[in-house]
Amino acid sequence: MPYEPPPELASLSLAQIADLVAARKLPPLDKWSPAESGDSEMRIAADGRWYHQGGIIGRPAMVRAFASLLLRDEQGQHWLVTPTQRLSIAVEDAAFVAIDVRQDGDALAFRLNTDDLVIAGPDHPLRVAGDADNPAVYLSVRHGTEARLNRSTWAQLAEIALSGDGASVSSQGVTFPLVAE
Known part of the structure; x- marks a missing residue:
């Protein structure tokens, strides 16, 4: 049976994303x-x-x-x-690249370059590295591996942060700062 990639992230609800994650x-x-x-x-x-x-x-x-x-x-x-x-x-940097993000209520769902879907939260935290001039945001994926957010996904996440306090985002009850310390 040939591989069928999941639909575009924007067309999925959080429940559908959670079902696809559980089915993998x-x-x-x-x-x-x-x-x-x-x-x-x-x-x-x-x-x-x-x-x-x-x-x-x-x-x-x-x-x-x-x-x-x-x-x-x-x-x-x-x-x-x-x-x-x-x-x-x-x-060289991270095992995966996060290529898209979608906010649905209090959840942030990410699509990786491998078509994996990951919902940020306690089990999949976001981590900020770099500095204010060269920020890097990473998402914990599985077994210690991470995905680095590409530029467009980082920009999407920044827009989500700007709709709130401008310096952080929340997902599944966890707040993640987006500013390097």
Whole structure:
């Protein structure tokens, strides 16, 4: 069965987004303890493009499959994990790029470059890095990985903040500052 990407974020209600998130079957990485370790010879560029041995991985279905196997350890190293292997992967900035955001009541839903949908909140907090001249906002995705908001998504989030106090946004009862300290 071919992959069917979810509809545009703007056309979905929060309930529909939550249903799509719940329906996504992801591998149980936290239950696997592979004995073998190595290097995947893969790299995720800061713009979200994936490379293997220097060549771009152009098939979105492959990127999506690999992305479902990603985790980041306490030292910040990213790994592709299977039941039998744990392979390091170089990540220039963040493993994912948030390419769209939608506010629905007290929830912020994000679409990632892999078509994953993530609802910000206690389990998926936003984090600000950088400084006032070069801000960077990151969204916690899963297994320690993050998505960096691209410029247009950051601008959308800034518009949402400006409709409130101008310096923060809220999602699922959690307030996230958007100004680097």
